[in-house]
Structures are given as C-alpha cells and as structure tokens.
Amino acid sequence: MTALNVSNLMKRYPAFVLDGVSFRVEEGRICGLVGANGAGKSTTLKGIMGLIRTEGSAEIFGIPSYEREAKAVVGYAGGGFRAYPQKRVGALANAVAPFYSAWNGEKFARYCDRFGLDPQKKTSELSEGMRVKLSLALALSHGARLLILDEPTSGLDPLSREEFCDTVLSLVREEGVAVLFSTHIVSDLTRIADDIVLLSNGRLLVEEPLRSLAEKYLAATAPDRAALSGAIGVKTVKEGYEGLVPRDRQMKGVALREPTLDEIIVHLEYERRNSGGAGAL
Amino acid sequence: MMFRLLKKEFALCLHPTSMIFAFFGLFVFVPNYPYEVAFFFSGLSVFFVCLTARENGDASFTCTLPVRKRDAAIARVLFCAVFQCALILVMGLAIAVKELCLPAEMQTNLAGSCANLALLGHGFVLLAGFNLIFFPWYFRNPVKVGVPFLTAAIVQFALIGVLCALRFTAPVYSDLLVSPDPANLGVKAGFFFGGLAVYLGGTLLACVLSAKHFEKTDL
Numbered sequence: 142m143t144a145l146n147v148s149n150l151m152k153r154y155p156a157f158v159l160d161g162v163s164f165r166v167e168e169g170r171i172c173g174l175v176g177a178n179g180a181g182k183s184t185t186l187k188g189i190m191g192l193i194r195t196e197g198s199a200e201i202f203g204i205p206s207y208e209r210e211a212k213a214v215v216g217y218a219g220g221g222f223r224a225y226p227q228k229r230v231g232a233l234a235n236a237v238a239p240f241y242s243a244w245n246g247e248k249f250a251r252y253c254d255r256f257g258l259d260p261q262k263k264t265s266e267l268s269e270g271m272r273v274k275l276s277l278a279l280a281l282s283h284g285a286r287l288l289i290l291d292e293p294t295s296g297l298d299p300l301s302r303e304e305f306c307d308t309v310l311s312l313v314r315e316e317g318v319a320v321l322f323s324t325h326i327v328s329d330l331t332r333i334a335d336d337i338v339l340l341s342n343g344r345l346l347v348e349e350p351l352r353s354l355a356e357k358y359l360a361a362t363a364p365d366r367a368a369l370s371g372a373i374g375v376k377t378v379k380e381g382y383e384g385l386v387p388r389d390r391q392m393k394g395v396a397l398r399e400p401t402l403d404e405i406i407v408h409l410e411y412e413r414r415n416s417g418g419a420g421a422l
Numbered sequence: 423m424m425f426r427l428l429k430k431e432f433a434l435c436l437h438p439t440s441m442i443f444a445f446f447g448l449f450v451f452v453p454n455y456p457y458e459v460a461f462f463f464s465g466l467s468v469f470f471v472c473l474t475a476r477e478n479g480d481a482s483f484t485c486t487l488p489v490r491k492r493d494a495a496i497a498r499v500l501f502c503a504v505f506q507c508a509l510i511l512v513m514g515l516a517i518a519v520k521e522l523c524l525p526a527e528m529q530t531n532l533a534g535s536c537a538n539l540a541l542l543g544h545g546f547v548l549l550a551g552f553n554l555i556f557f558p559w560y561f562r563n564p565v566k567v568g569v570p571f572l573t574a575a576i577v578q579f580a581l582i583g584v585l586c587a588l589r590f591t592a593p594v595y596s597d598l599l600v601s602p603d604p605a606n607l608g609v610k611a612g613f614f615f616g617g618l619a620v621y622l623g624g625t626l627l628a629c630v631l632s633a634k635h636f637e638k639t640d641l
Contacts, residue, residue: 187640192482192640209423209488212486212487212488213488217486224480225483228434228478236434237430239430240430240489241488
C-alpha cells in the first residue's frame with residue numbers, strides 16, 4: 142500500500158521554486174530524500190505536513206496530508222527535536238497524548254526504556270541523538286504508520302548515526318512503518334534506504350530503488366574530456382575527467398569502476414547544472 | 423479538539439506572568455492610580471506567551487499534531503482570553519471588596535476612573551482593542567511578536583489616556599461613570615455590558631482573522 146503519494150508539489154519563494162515534485166513511499170519501506178543544501182528537501186517535507194502552503198497534493202494512505210486523520214498516523218520530526226527545551230519528556234508526552242486516539246502510554250514507557258529516555262529529564266538535557274529517539278518514541282506510541290524525519294542524523298556523531306539507522310531498521314521490521322527521511326549524509330542512505338528521491342534546485346532528479354540506481358551506472362575516468370563524450374555529469378578529477386556512463390555502454394580508452402552513491406549523486410547534479418537545469422533524468 | 427488544544431496551551435505555553443498579571447486587578451486598592459493600566463499588563467502577558475511560544479518552536483510543533491492549522495490560532499487567542507477574563511474577575515472581586523470594606527473617602531480616584539462597574543466595561547473595550555490589533559497581525563507571521571505588540575500597546579495607552587482625560591474634561595462622563603458605586607449603577611451596568619459585548623465581538627473577530635491569516639502563513 143502507498144503510505145505517501147506526493148504529486149506535483151509546488152512552492153514559490155522569491156528566490157526558490159519547488160517545481161512540481163512527485164514521488165511515492167510504499168508501506169514498510171525506507172525512502173531517503175537527498176539533495177544539496179537548498180535543494181528543497183525541507184520545503185518538500187513542510188509542504189507534506191501542511192506547514193507551508195503549496196500547490197499540488199500529498200496524500201497519506203489515500204487521505205490529503207493536511208487532514209487530521211492523515212496527521213494522526215504520521216510521526217514528524219523536523220530538524221532534530223528542539224521544541225519546548227525546558228519541558229520534561231514526560232510532560233511533553235502527556236501534552237501530546239490527548240490528540241491521538243491510538244496513544245498507548247505503556248508503549249511510550251517501553252520505548253523510553255528501550256531508548257534510555259528518562260521521562261523526568263528536560264528535553265534540553267537530551268543529546269541530539271536522544272532527541273531524535275524522543276521523536277521516534279512519541280511517534281510510535283501513537284501508532285504512526287509513516288515517519289517523516291527532516292535531517293534526523295545531521296549533527297549526530299558517527300556512532301549515534303549508526304544507532305539511529307539500527308533503530309529505524311528495527312522499527313520498520315517490527316512495526317512495518319514507512320519512513321521518509323531527508324539527509325545529505327549519503328552513507329546513511331546506503332545503510333538503510335530502500336528507495337531514493339534526489340532533489341536538485343527544487344526539481345526531482347531521481348526517484349527509484351537505491352539498488353537499481355547503484356546498478357545503473359559505472360564511473361568512467363579518462364585523461365581527456367573527448368573520451369567521455371556522452372557521459373553524464375563530466376567533471377575534473379585528479380586523473381583527468383570523470384563521468385557516469387550507463388552500465389551497458391561500451392567505451393574505449395576510459396577506466397571503468399563501480400561508483401559510490403555519493404559519486405552518482407554528484408555526477409547527476411553536475412549533469413543537471415551542465416544542461417542548464419533540466420528536469421528528471 | 424479545542425479543549426485538547428487549550429489543555430496543550432496550558433501545559434506547554436503558559437508563561438508565569440499570565441497568572442501574575444491577572445492579579446494586577448488588585449491595583450484598584452492603590453489610591454489615586456489610573457487603574458486601566460492593569461489592562462496593559464494583560465497585553466504584556468500575551469506578548470510573553472507568544473514570545474515563549476516562538477522560542478519553543480510551538481507553532482510548527484502544534485501544526486504537526488492532528489489539528490487544523492486554524493484551530494491552533496483560535497486556541498491561542500482563547501488561551502489568552504482566559505487570563506483576560508481572570509483579570510476582569512479579580513478586578514471585579516477587588517472592586518466589590520473595596521466598596522464594601524473601605525470608607526467612602528477612599529473610593530474616589532483623582533488619577534482616573536473610580537473602581538466601579540464602568541471600569542470593568544472600559545477594561546473589556548481595552549482588551550478587545552488589543553486582541554483585534556495584536557492577534558490577527560501576529561498570526562500573519564508568528565516569528566514577529568514585537569511590532570504587533572508595540573502597536574497594540576500604543577493604541578491601548580492612547581485609549582487609556584483618552585479615558586483619563588475624559589475624567590477631567592467631560593463633566594457628564596465624570597459625574598456618571600467616575601463616581602463610586604452604587605451611584606448611577608444603571609448607566610455603569612450599561613457600560614459594563616456594552617464593554618462585554620465589544621469584548622466578545624472583538625475577540626471573536628480576532629479569532630476569525632487570526633485563523634484566516636495563520637492558514638496562509640508559512641512556518
């Protein structure tokens with residue numbers, strides 16, 4: 142079942158346009174929303190949550206995302222959990238609980254125990270990683286079926302990021318939730334994401350399963366640019382020039398190797414810039 | 423839903439000054455003081471609530487809960503109105519105590535309105551004016567709390583100035599409304615209920631406009 146269906150989402154700011162972004166997140170899958178700073182990741186997530194006015198539509202399990210019924214099955218955490226720093230974890234849970242008919246206090250206590258969250262602690266006393274876990278505990282205690290997380294791993298040390306990835310993976314396995322999380326840390330994507338949505342300058346560049354994207358290209362390196370004619374997102378590297386080529390393409394005089402996801406994203410971004418900002422590839 | 427939102431406002435957005443300033447209704451025991459100033463402090467507590475809400479990222483947090491955006495704005499107005507009504511209630515009780523327990527010569531106020539029923543009517547009008555200016559403006563952009571508050575406070579002080587000036591420049595007004603109760607009680611009751619009607623109408627309009635503006639606001 143489709144957990145989230147974003148269709149032609151548009152938002153116009155004086156200096157930025159989110160230009161008709163469309164993608165889906167299926168139930169039980171983890172979708173990474175990636176892009177450079179200013180690509181439109183947070184705008185997209187805010188648009189889905191109805192925090193900003195947008196054109197187009199976003200449906201959560203078939204219900205418009207701004208409807209209360211849709212929000213009731215979403216757990217959202219934007220930019221870490223920075224709300225109400227002087228409030229205690231328990232007080233926050235008590236304030237949130239009445240809004241959800243499916244709220245389960247015992248479940249919240251269990252998640253607090255599992256994540257090492259002390260209900261008596263103020264949220265300002267929690268580390269970045271623990272705040273993310275608080276968001277997850279709140280979301281899962283009201284039976285969220287879709288988690289929308291805006292850069293949950295930014296600001297986390299490598300160990301906490303690893304721990305976050307483990308937690309999300311186990312939640313998806315145990316609870317069957319769908320997850321949409323934005324990040325610019327590509328290693329997190331490689332670790333847990335099933336699907337990838339790549340935004341560039343407000344436009345959708347790629348939407349596909351991570352595995353198929355990784356299997357689509359090879360990185361080609363050549364000392365002169367002419368040898369890379371037709372390659373995607375050619376840019377200078379220490380050895381000369383480098384670009385992506387489709388895996389089935391025959392090329393002479395170039396060195397071919399498996400690209401990392403980081404490299405794929407960078408070359409696709411370069412291609413978009415070189416071609417003057419064309420849409421999806 | 424509104425009850426849940428109000429409960430959340432009390433749990434997460436309450437600023438101590440909201441409760442403290444509600445007791446500024448006791449100002450009526452201060453001899454020769456412009457009692458209407460107590461209503462300015464009520465506005466100040468609204469400012470603190472909204473400022474604290476901004477610092478706590480309340481607007482974004484609330485709007486991600488399963489609530490309509492417009493309801494979040496209405497809940498904030500109603501939450502502040504609870505404390506405005508508490509101020510009126512405290513002041514009303516203080517006026518009753520003053521009239522019953524203190525001698526007649528202590529009922530006169532040389533600085534402005536006497537502590538009487540009409541003062542409460544004035545208070546309702548001052549609070550309605552504040553609500554109508556502050557909230558719809560604030561909900562256009564909840565990040566900017568200062569300018570709407572400053573404007574509403576300036577208008578409030580101008581109105582307080584006019585009311586104090588009328589005490590000395592308009593004999594009819596002075597005779598009818600500035601006298602201690604129970605003199606001219608019927609007219610004063612008229613001012614009280616008129617003020618109440620203005621407050622209810624003004625606050626309702628503030629709710630409608632705030633909701634409308636907040637719907638269009640990008641958080």
